Amino acid sequence: MRSLHQSAFRHGVSAEDIEHVLKHPMRVIPQDDGTRVYLGPARNAELLEVITLVRVDNSEIAVHAMKMRRKYATLVPSE
Numbered sequence: 001m002r003s004l005h006q007s008a009f010r011h012g013v014s015a016e017d018i019e020h021v022l023k024h025p026m027r028v029i030p031q032d033d034g035t036r037v038y039l040g041p042a043r044n045a046e047l048l049e050v051i052t053l054v055r056v057d058n059s060e061i062a063v064h065a066m067k068m069r070r071k072y073a074t075l076v077p078s079e
């Protein structure tokens with residue numbers, strides 16, 4: 001189960017687009033600090049990055065979402 005924290009909307013990404021990335025990721029990168037980075041498309045195919053915190057019960061809360069930065073470009077398949 002995933003939920004969305006208010007901080008996830010700071011960069012203007014909609015709840016629907018965050019959910020789309022979480023349901024259709026091109027890449028999920030677990031981090032050492034207990035977060036996961038999801039890279040994937042918004043509903044309009046724009047690539048986004050979404051960061052979630054993994055809770056003790058293994059549910060997640062999205063805390064960050066924005067247009068995907070260049071540093072992640074090599075981690076997703078290209079055309």
